[in-house]
Amino acid sequence: MTTPVLRATPELVATAWLSTVVGDRVATTLPKPGVDGTLSWADGGFVTLVVAGGSSNIYVPLRTPVMGVSCWAANPTSQKPPWNQAATLAEAIVAACLDHPSIPQTLTLPGSYPSVQVKSAYVVGDPRRITDDASSYARYDIPGLVIAWTEVPS
Structure with a gap:
């Protein structure tokens, strides 16, 4: 039996x-509170993402997924959501998309996954405040973050 080839x-x-x-404060799900109710990410906020759409090029191995991005912030000592902290995370992502000299870049993925070359990154829609969170977390959503990339040949 052969080992399957891992794909990005x-x-x-x-x-x-x-x-x-944003550093290591990003994942597909928001971390759960600790057993004592503390939030490990409360100091700097957190970013979650989900695939919202996109496509692959049919002629060349170029991927252009559209990601939905949520920027979260919490203040464990207050019921008032820290809106500015969540907005700052979202605006940092927008600014990174506009930092054209930093793109393209090669990224190393975890484990045995191949490296990828990011060709471009841009947002589709401005960050917007999401006000219906019952947990008093502040949340800003970026409706579409498009990252165009290809796998680096091994």
Whole structure:
């Protein structure tokens, strides 16, 4: 039996690229509170992502997924959501998309996944405040983050 070839996925690439912007505070799900109710991410906020659409080029191995991005912030000592902290994370992502000299870039993915070359990154729609969170978390959504990438040949 042969070992399957691992392929980069939109979630892996978006997580790796967003990590270059916001550090290790990014994943596909928001971390759960600790057993004592503390939030490990309360100091700097957190970014979650989900594939919202996109496509692959039918002629060349170029992927252009559209990612939905949520920027979260919490203040464990107050019921007032820290809107500015969540907005700052979202605006840092927008600014990184506009930092054209930093793109393209090669990203190393975890484990045995191949490296990828990010060709471009841009947002489709401005960050917007989401006000219906019952947990008093502040949340800004970027409706579309497009990251165009290809796998680096091994």
